[in-house]
Amino acid sequence: MSDWTEADLLHWDEKILRVAEDLGLDWHPIDYEIIDYAEMLGAMAYVGLPTHYRHWSYGKEYERTHTLYNMGQTGLPYEMIINSNPSIAYLMRENALYIHLLTMAHCVGHSDFFKQNRMFAETNPENIIDSFKSAAKYVRKLIEDPSIGIDRVEHILDAAHSIKYQVPRFPGIKYKSRDELLAIEKQKMTEQESYSPDLTKNPLEPEYNLLRFIAEHSHRLEEWERNLILIVEESSKYFIPQALTKVMNEGWACTIHYKIINELNLPDNLHLPFIKLHNQVVRPHLGQLNPYHLGFKLFEKIVEESGFEEAMIVREVHNDISFLRFYADQKFLEDMNYFSYSFKKEKKIITIDDISDNGGWEAVRDELIKNVGLNRVPVIFVDEVEKDNSLCLAHEHDGRDLDLNYAQKVYDHIKTLWKDEVKLVTMVENEIWEF
Amino acid sequence: MSVFRKHKSIVDRASSDRMRHKKKIDKAIKESIKDVIAEESIIGQDGKKKIRIPVRGIKEYRFIYGNNEENKSVGSGGDHSLKKGQKIGQKRAEKGQGQGTGKASDQKGDEYYDVEVSLEELAEYLFADLELPDLEKKQFKFVSQESIKRKGYRFKGIRPRLSKKETLKRKIRRQKMAEKNGTHDPEGDERFPFHKDDLKYHHIKPKIKENSAAVIFFLMDVSGSMSQERKFLARSFFFLLYQFLNHKYEKVDVVFISHSTHANRVTEDDFFKVGTYGGTIISSALQLELDTIEKEYHPNTWNIYSFYCGDGENWSSDNEKCLDLFREIKDLSQLTGYCEINEQYQGLADEVDKDDVFHGTPWGTFSAWKNEELENLWAKLTPVCDQKFKKVMIGETAHIWKAFHSLFGGKSQS
Numbered sequence: 100m101s102d103w104t105e106a107d108l109l110h111w112d113e114k115i116l117r118v119a120e121d122l123g124l125d126w127h128p129i130d131y132e133i134i135d136y137a138e139m140l141g142a143m144a145y146v147g148l149p150t151h152y153r154h155w156s157y158g159k160e161y162e163r164t165h166t167l168y169n170m171g172q173t174g175l176p177y178e179m180i181i182n183s184n185p186s187i188a189y190l191m192r193e194n195a196l197y198i199h200l201l202t203m204a205h206c207v208g209h210s211d212f213f214k215q216n217r218m219f220a221e222t223n224p225e226n227i228i229d230s231f232k233s234a235a236k237y238v239r240k241l242i243e244d245p246s247i248g249i250d251r252v253e254h255i256l257d258a259a260h261s262i263k264y265q266v267p268r269f270p271g272i273k274y275k276s277r278d279e280l281l282a283i284e285k286q287k288m289t290e291q292e293s294y295s296p297d298l299t300k301n302p303l304e305p306e307y308n309l310l311r312f313i314a315e316h317s318h319r320l321e322e323w324e325r326n327l328i329l330i331v332e333e334s335s336k337y338f339i340p341q342a343l344t345k346v347m348n349e350g351w352a353c354t355i356h357y358k359i360i361n362e363l364n365l366p367d368n369l370h371l372p373f374i375k376l377h378n379q380v381v382r383p384h385l386g387q388l389n390p391y392h393l394g395f396k397l398f399e400k401i402v403e404e405s406g407f408e409e410a411m412i413v414r415e416v417h418n419d420i421s422f423l424r425f426y427a428d429q430k431f432l433e434d435m436n437y438f439s440y441s442f443k444k445e446k447k448i449i450t451i452d453d454i455s456d457n458g459g460w461e462a463v464r465d466e467l468i469k470n471v472g473l474n475r476v477p478v479i480f481v482d483e484v485e486k487d488n489s490l491c492l493a494h495e496h497d498g499r500d501l502d503l504n505y506a507q508k509v510y511d512h513i514k515t516l517w518k519d520e521v522k523l524v525t526m527v528e529n530e531i532w533e534f
Numbered sequence: 535m536s537v538f539r540k541h542k543s544i545v546d547r548a549s550s551d552r553m554r555h556k557k558k559i560d561k562a563i564k565e566s567i568k569d570v571i572a573e574e575s576i577i578g579q580d581g582k583k584k585i586r587i588p589v590r591g592i593k594e595y596r597f598i599y600g601n602n603e604e605n606k607s608v609g610s611g612g613d614h615s616l617k618k619g620q621k622i623g624q625k626r627a628e629k630g631q632g633q634g635t636g637k638a639s640d641q642k643g644d645e646y647y648d649v650e651v652s653l654e655e656l657a658e659y660l661f662a663d664l665e666l667p668d669l670e671k672k673q674f675k676f677v678s679q680e681s682i683k684r685k686g687y688r689f690k691g692i693r694p695r696l697s698k699k700e701t702l703k704r705k706i707r708r709q710k711m712a713e714k715n716g717t718h719d720p721e722g723d724e725r726f727p728f729h730k731d732d733l734k735y736h737h738i739k740p741k742i743k744e745n746s747a748a749v750i751f752f753l754m755d756v757s758g759s760m761s762q763e764r765k766f767l768a769r770s771f772f773f774l775l776y777q778f779l780n781h782k783y784e785k786v787d788v789v790f791i792s793h794s795t796h797a798n799r800v801t802e803d804d805f806f807k808v809g810t811y812g813g814t815i816i817s818s819a820l821q822l823e824l825d826t827i828e829k830e831y832h833p834n835t836w837n838i839y840s841f842y843c844g845d846g847e848n849w850s851s852d853n854e855k856c857l858d859l860f861r862e863i864k865d866l867s868q869l870t871g872y873c874e875i876n877e878q879y880q881g882l883a884d885e886v887d888k889d890d891v892f893h894g895t896p897w898g899t900f901s902a903w904k905n906e907e908l909e910n911l912w913a914k915l916t917p918v919c920d921q922k923f924k925k926v927m928i929g930e931t932a933h934i935w936k937a938f939h940s941l942f943g944g945k946s947q948s
Contacts (some may be wrong), residue, residue, distance in 0.1 A: 105538055112536045124731070129536040141548045155558060156552030156594055203536070249554070255776045261595050306888055319626035386609035386622070393610070441606040449623040452606055454616050477597040494597075501597060508595035530600065 103196040105133075111200055111363070118362045119207045123411065124355070125225060126210035127184040131203070139191045148179040148336075149188065150229050152238035152330065154256050178205045182341070186210040197369045200377055201356055205316055208355030213347050215415050218340040221270045227337060234330045234513065239322055255324050257338070257382035259331040264476045265309040266335050269343070274311050277301065308332070308479040308493075309513075316484060319518035328516060344473045346419045350394015353381055354402070354410065357395075388470060396435060397426050419471045427467065431462040435507035439466040469497075477501055479523070490517045494525035501525050503532075510534045558592045563666035630648050683741045691735025700734035708732065748783040748837040748868075750776060754805065757794040757814045764875040767928050768843040769806050771873060772939050775841055783837065789826060793819035799826065816848045816911070820859035826867055826888050838867040846874040848911050857914055864923045872915055872925040 108131070119126070134142065144161035158523035178201075180188040188206045190199050213219050223230075238256075242249045267274075275283075280303045288294050296303065306312045314325045341348065360373055376412040381395040401410045417425065432455035439452045440460065453459035453466070468474060476493040484492060494501060494515070506523070514521045523534040541715055569783055593630045599605045687700050709726050712718035718726055752772050754760070760768075780786045790805040797818040824838060831838060840863050848856065926937035 105540075109540055111823065112538075116535070131536055131538045133540050137546065141546065144548050153554075155551050155554035155592075158548055158553065158555035159592060161548045161552055161593075162555065190538075253554075257594075262597070363917055383611040384609070385611040386607075388608060388610070405928070434806060435610050435613055436612055437608060437614070438612075439606045439608045439612045440622060441602060441603045442601055444601070448621050451597070451616055451618055451620045451622060454618055459618065463608060466606045469607050475599070476597060479597055499599040500602040500605070503602035505595050505598050507592075509597055512595065 101192070101195070107196060107205075108199060111196075112203060114363055115204050115207060115359055118359045119204075119211070119355070120353070122358065122407070124207065124211040125391065126186070127183070127214055129180070129203075129206055129210055130135075130185045130187050131190050131206075132187065133190050133192055136190045139189060142169075142189050143434040147179045147187065149187060149228060150232040150235045152235040152256075153230075153242065155195075156259070156260065177203045178209070179225070179340040180206045180209045182213040182219060182222055182224055182337070186213065186224075192333070192476065197365075197373045197377065200360060200365070200369065201295070201361075201373055202360040204356035207359070208352030209348060211342070211355070212351050212414055216340075216347070217271055217416060218316075218343050218345060218418050222337065230333065231337075234334065237326065237330065241327070242327075247323060249392075252327065254515065255323055255327045256331065258515040259310060259328045260407070261509045261512040262309045262479070263309070263331050263335045264342075264473065265479050265496050266311075266332065266339065267307045268338075268473050268478075269337075270340050272307075274308050279332055279418045280304070289298060301484045302481055305493075307478070309479065309481060310335070313490075313513070313516050316456045317517050317519075318488065319514070321446070324516075328442065336360060339473070343418045343420075344475040345472055346390040346397075347414065347417060347422050348394070350390045350398045351410075351414045352394075353377075353391055388467070390471075393435075395420065397431065400431055401426060420468055423464065423468050423471065427464050429455065429457070432460050432463055432467075437463050437467060439463050468497075488521070489520035489522055492521065492523045494523070495525040500527050503527065507534065537649070550778045555592065559875045561590065569589045580933055617798060648741075681741050682738050684736045685739045686737045687734045688737045689731075689734060691737070695736040695738065697734050699731050699735050701728070704732040704734060705729070740798060747785040747787070747835065748779055748839060749789060749836070751785040751791060751803070751826075751840040752843075753791045753793065753819045753840065753842040754792070755814055755816070755847075755848070756792040756805075757812055759814070759845050759847050760875075763877070764845055765806060767875050767931065767934065768873070770931060771843060771928060771934050771937060772841065774934060775839070775871075775886075775941075778938070778942070779839060787831070787836075788794070789823070791819050791822050791826075793822070797822040798886070814848050815852050816844065817852050817855040817859055820856060822860065824862060824866075839869050839871075840867045841871040841873065843873045843875065846876060846912055850872060853911050853914055856911060857918065860915065860918055860923070864918065865921065869924045869941070872911075872923070874927045875929075876913055876927055877929050 131144075140161050143164055144157045144171050151157065178188065180186050185204065186209070188202070188210075190202060194202075213222075213224065238252060241247045241252050274420065284296050284298060284303060285474060288296070301316065304314065308327050314320070314328040314332070319327075320328070360370075360377075366374065381389075381392050383389055383392045398413070400409055401413055413422065413426075436455065438454040438459075439451055440449055454461050455460040477499070478497075479492055480495065482491045482493045490513070506525070510521065510523050513523075521534075525532050525534075562932075597779070658747065687697060704741065705726075705728055708729065709718065712726070713720050717723065721847075752775075754765070754768055754772075758767075775789065782854070788802070790800050790802055792800050792805055793814075793816065794812045795815045795818065799822065826840060912925065912927075917921075919925060924941050926933075926940055928934055928937050
């Protein structure tokens with residue numbers, strides 16, 4: 100059935116890697132797992148991680164992908180690769196050779212990005228598999244423990260998952276314990292006499308790592324509950340750099356696969372379907388953001404204007420926000436025809452707010468930035484733990500209101516974790532809103 | 535050089551998480567079913583009929599942005615004719631996919647799983663996981679019949695159970711032996727008579743046969759006071775009962791008896807549709823049921839279930855008679871239920887202790903029966919109540935499920 104053998108993969112792999120070396124890329128070695136459709140669904144559900152702790156949401160993800168795929172609404176990904184060393188990637192057995200070639204070239208791009216981009220500097224690709232493995236083991240132990248069991252484990256995981264993105268937005272921000280913060284404040288006080296902070300306040304400064312803070316300061320958590328929360332926090336850390344660079348990462352991988360495959364001098368029966376597939380991947384989605392398209396086009400522009408060397412530097416130093424702010428200029432946005440739109444409550448219709456013309460492109464760019472990665476996640480921080488042990492949270496309002504239905508549910512989840520009163524302050528339609 | 539590995543196909547790793555998710559979905563279906571049963575015309579329908587049940591997806595909540603105008607979306611593409619202020623849609627469009635944490639926004643909006651189930655499956659859903667622990671043992675004593683079955687042979691027995699075949703076989707065997715030994719000459723004239731030891735008798739064992747056929751009597755008041763709303767509640771309740779019993783027995787007959795001052799055996803359609811006027815004499819329906827049982831459904835072979843649904847109004851002079859007839863029916867039936875539809879009961883469901891509501895009489899305060907205080911059927915039936923006779927009150931659809939539980943004695947769901 101299939102039009103390839105493992106020997107073919109090895110043969111082309113060698114060629115692909117040679118081109119990649121010539122380009123000056125530097126990546127983690129890649130281990131490809133050749134798996135079938137069902138295994139692919141499984142791998143996707145757990146975002147490619149070979150081991151992951153159990154939670155029903157991954158079962159849901161599996162079913163969702165399965166359903167969407169069956170309805171023809173989505174193809175299975177051509178590439179899935181995780182940031183480990185060696186990088187683990189997946190090839191679906193049912194795919195044709197040209198798809199594998201695209202996938203392999205694409206994965207080299209990703210692996211290079213993981214290794215080179217500075218957002219990933221704090222990740223620990225050598226140990227990531229092991230740390231997920233030991234988390235999985237720990238969760239399994241809790242589930243099998245008759246005094247705990249799956250229901251209680253899920254109860255905590257459900258709650259912790261609801262705030263898993265409420266962690267610091269940039270890698271490298273180290274969580275400081277209260278003692279460390281106190282030491283810093285005291286140091287400041289000795290250096291500057293007029294400085295007199297309220298040292299009884301907790302936290303001493305706004306804390307953005309909700310999971311970590313709750314795990315450390317909730318009085319009523321049992322040991323295993325605390326550990327579960329920290330497991331979720333730990334796995335969030337793995338995903339933060341990826342969330343921060345989705346556009347760049349995909350854009351870079353597309354740039355690389357396109358470059359490599361074109362260097363391979365493929366016979367037409369492989370090259371033509373490859374081109375078709377490539378165009379499908381990087382096509383714009385009308386009215387939406389396709390990170391593959393946006394990233395690929397921006398890198399293309401950078402290479403055209405300043406050469407491939409410049410692109411190599413960009414892939415190292417930027418993240419999506421700086422990448423867009425730097426390179427998405429008026430000409431680019433106009434060419435790509437980006438526009439912003441919103442729902443108008445009074446008229447109950449969606450209208451265009453700005454288009455990328457002289458007067459509007461900057462607004463469009465700013466909205467674009469607000470719509471990538473973690474900028475789509477509201478920022479919530481711990482303001483204070485009051486004397487009566489109420490946990491006071493606040494939302495950094497940037498004009499966008501919270502969805503109150505969702506916020507209410509998350510608020511309930513946080514209560515589950517804090518096990519005491521919780522307050523949450525936000526703004527709704529320009530008025531203070533308190534949960 | 536990259537490494538290629540044929541995946542050492544471990545067991546389907548997502549299976550336990552999928553199962554867990556399915557459990558949640560099932561629970562959601564079950565919750566939706568309670569609404570659905572009240573709306574569809576489903577009693578006595580062919581079990582293959584499909585019903586669509588919208589089930590809300592199991593959401594994972596995160597902090598996400600809402601719908602205010604400041605929350606703008608950005609998109610690309612289209613031709614260059616777009617203008618500021620141009621209308622591009624009615625509803626809020628789906629957010630872009632595939633952003634790093636896109637899930638937070640992707641999952642906005644209601645996810646509905648439209649699950650299609652057949653009536654049979656629906657019943658499975660309803661009852662499979664109902665947590666009715668005592669049900670099998672207590673409520674489901676099938677009617678049984680003692681019959682006698684032959685089982686093996688014995689040397690001792692009474693004459694009528696003599697097995698001629700086995701006896702003859704033994705005699706022939708003995709005869710052949712004798713020929714072999716030379717004690718008997720087959721050519722000779724000597725008779726070879728039966729001996730006492732040849733005699734074998736059938737052994738019999740009593741066998742208890744359980745009848746897995748049931749007949750359900752649905753009795754309903756269709757007098758003027760039974761409004762459409764009340765009938766609607768009655769119907770939903772009957773549906774549950776029917777599905778449940780149908781689930782338990784191999785063969786289920788249903789008899790519909792409607793009554794005002796006079797009782798009639800009717801078809802299902804007429805049972806729910808035709809409204810009549812006039813007063814209410816419950817005993818007429820009860821008498822008709824008893825007559826029908828006598829003619830068609832002998833209690834030895836049929837498991838009889840009787841359910842009465844009415845609004846509690848009855849001619850007071852008829853109450854005593856009803857009581858007697860109910861007692862009689864109770865003796866014949868596996869379970870008899872008296873269900874009163876009473877909207878005024880609505881507000882009290884949460885205030886009054888459940889046991890009181892179903893079995894006691896907090897009734898006087900909100901009686902629909904106004905002629906005689908407390909001298910109503912509900913109160914009078916109290917002494918009849920036991921494991922085989924139960925009364926329930928329904929004020930709104932939400933009570934149907936509870937009523938069902940109290941009839942069949944499972945744990946009530948929260």
